[in-house]
Amino acid sequence: MFEIMKRDWILIRHKYLFLLPILSMSLVLLFPKADEGYFVIGAPVVFTFSVFVFIQDDTSLRQLLSMPFSRAGIARARFLSGWAFMGAGMVYIVVLGFGLGLIYPEALKAFIQHLDLKTLFTYLWVLSGITLIAYPVLFMFLGKGVQALIAFALGLNVLFGVYFLMRFNATGPDIFEVLKSLIISLQAYHTSPLNYLTSALTLLILNGINLKLCEWIFLKKEF
Amino acid sequence: MNALHITGLTKSFSKFSLENINLELPQGYIMGLVGKNGAGKTTLFKTIMNHLLKDDGEIQIYGYDHQTDEAQAKSRIAYLSEDPMGMGEISLKTQKEAFASVYPDWDETKFQLLLSRFNLDQKAKTKTLSKGMKVKFGIALALSHNAKLILLDEPAAGLDPVARNEVMGLLQEELQDESKSILFSTHVTSDLDGIADYLTIIDQGQILMSENREIISDNWRILKLEDLPTGISSQDVVQGIIPTSFGYSLLTSDITKLRERIPADTQAEIPNYADIMIHMVKGE
Numbered sequence: 001m002f003e004i005m006k007r008d009w010i011l012i013r014h015k016y017l018f019l020l021p022i023l024s025m026s027l028v029l030l031f032p033k034a035d036e037g038y039f040v041i042g043a044p045v046v047f048t049f050s051v052f053v054f055i056q057d058d059t060s061l062r063q064l065l066s067m068p069f070s071r072a073g074i075a076r077a078r079f080l081s082g083w084a085f086m087g088a089g090m091v092y093i094v095v096l097g098f099g100l101g102l103i104y105p106e107a108l109k110a111f112i113q114h115l116d117l118k119t120l121f122t123y124l125w126v127l128s129g130i131t132l133i134a135y136p137v138l139f140m141f142l143g144k145g146v147q148a149l150i151a152f153a154l155g156l157n158v159l160f161g162v163y164f165l166m167r168f169n170a171t172g173p174d175i176f177e178v179l180k181s182l183i184i185s186l187q188a189y190h191t192s193p194l195n196y197l198t199s200a201l202t203l204l205i206l207n208g209i210n211l212k213l214c215e216w217i218f219l220k221k222e223f
Numbered sequence: 224m225n226a227l228h229i230t231g232l233t234k235s236f237s238k239f240s241l242e243n244i245n246l247e248l249p250q251g252y253i254m255g256l257v258g259k260n261g262a263g264k265t266t267l268f269k270t271i272m273n274h275l276l277k278d279d280g281e282i283q284i285y286g287y288d289h290q291t292d293e294a295q296a297k298s299r300i301a302y303l304s305e306d307p308m309g310m311g312e313i314s315l316k317t318q319k320e321a322f323a324s325v326y327p328d329w330d331e332t333k334f335q336l337l338l339s340r341f342n343l344d345q346k347a348k349t350k351t352l353s354k355g356m357k358v359k360f361g362i363a364l365a366l367s368h369n370a371k372l373i374l375l376d377e378p379a380a381g382l383d384p385v386a387r388n389e390v391m392g393l394l395q396e397e398l399q400d401e402s403k404s405i406l407f408s409t410h411v412t413s414d415l416d417g418i419a420d421y422l423t424i425i426d427q428g429q430i431l432m433s434e435n436r437e438i439i440s441d442n443w444r445i446l447k448l449e450d451l452p453t454g455i456s457s458q459d460v461v462q463g464i465i466p467t468s469f470g471y472s473l474l475t476s477d478i479t480k481l482r483e484r485i486p487a488d489t490q491a492e493i494p495n496y497a498d499i500m501i502h503m504v505k506g507e
Binding site: 003004006007010011062063065066067068069070071073220222223 | 269272273274275276293294295297298300302304313317320321322324325326
């Protein structure tokens with residue numbers, strides 16, 4: 001499994017890594033005061049990096065399927081590669097936050113306020129929420145290359161279309177308000193060691209279920 | 224021991240299916256898989272590699288099931304697909320680095336030798352390579368990790384005659400190591416001349432024949448007949464009959480069984496691979 005992740009890294013580092021500083025710098029510059037918006041916007045941005053791990057070149061995936069790995073092993077490695085890449089994105093943003101803090105001390109102060117375990121857990125919950133829906137979809141589209149991107153773009157357009165239509169008719173919730181209140185609730189939950197433990201276990205179970213679902217989808221796929 | 228053993232393989236699509244495929248490739252031999260475009264060659268390779276999921280049957284590679292022991296089976300395989308290279312923006316060096324990172328038996332010396340033999344520059348990006356150069360690079364990768372079973376889907380396609388000859392020669396060199404076996408597909412029967420130990424013909428998803436070169440040379444014959452003897456076409460050793468300007472050309476897989484049924488002065492020739500394919504695919 002780690003051999004697959006190593007191979008992915010060799011291929012991806014040349015192709016997509018330049019995007020990481022650009023996107024994360026934009027993020028920090030956009031949200032120097034780092035309130036809840038940091039999660040609302042930041043999590044999808046970091047998640048985007050993990051998508052690059054999934055949607056590689058079709059031929060590269062077929063090459064991987066011809067290598068000495070089981071399909072289940074490939075599925076697990078893809079899943080973990082996604083999370084590893086998100087982890088790398090988070091670390092990068094922290095490092096960059098400190099770097100920018102040398103130029104913008106106020107931004108650094110705000111940034112440091114959010115560098116705690118509570119924030120990390122909230123962040124992990126937000127990312128897990130996204131991956132619970134997005135990873136199975138990505139696994140369905142694996143190996144389809146450009147088609148996957150188009151399908152994703154269409155899907156997002158439909159979602160945004162419906163959302164804005166609802167907002168226009170004042171029948172739907174303001175999604176950002178909903179997300180903000182969710183994040184505030186998550187932060188409020190993480191107060192005692194027992195709550196942290198419960199939170200960590202729940203995250204593990206949720207991601208375990210998601211991994212099994214992704215494996216199952218991958219085992220049924222044809223390339 | 225069989226390098227590849229396939230029994231009762233079935234794979235269906237809406238408009239095409241592989242039907243009851245049975246195939247054996249013993250260790251140390253080269254098998255040529257011949258068929259027209261769309262005959263099922265690539266589908267067969269993809270099913271062996273588990274890129275396509277079989278409906279029924281068994282596939283074993285050196286005794287390992289290709290699904291339940293997938294990693295073990297694939298560790299013995301080098302597979303070159305029809306479209307061997309992607310990642311156009313990435314250099315050959317990076318491609319190699321990624322490929323070699325998963326094979327503990329990677330032979331860098333051999334890889335470098337093959338690159339210089341094929342005149343390939345490691346700094347070049349994949350998108351700048353011609354089809355022939357991509358195939359050569361794919362072959363260099365495939366042959367450098369000491370796989371025991373080498374599967375090549377149309378390796379000679381897109382190559383000029385000189386390169387074609389070079390690649391075929393290389394495959395023969397690989398077989399100096401008797402623990403290795405090769406299955407390669409082509410729709411050009413001349414690729415097989417003097418190289419394939421086994422000939423397998425596939426048409427419309429079915430294996431029409433799979434036979435050893437020596438058996439073909441000893442038993443198979445093409446008969447030139449002015450008239451067809453009564454009932455001869457129903458004999459199971461008759462593999463195909465084609466009407467010709469002088470009468471009929473008949474392919475038999477066992478000349479001894481037909482001796483008494485044909486005129487004594489009938490012209491009988493050892494068929495080449497093209498003759499066999501034409502009679503079996505086109506003949507009645």
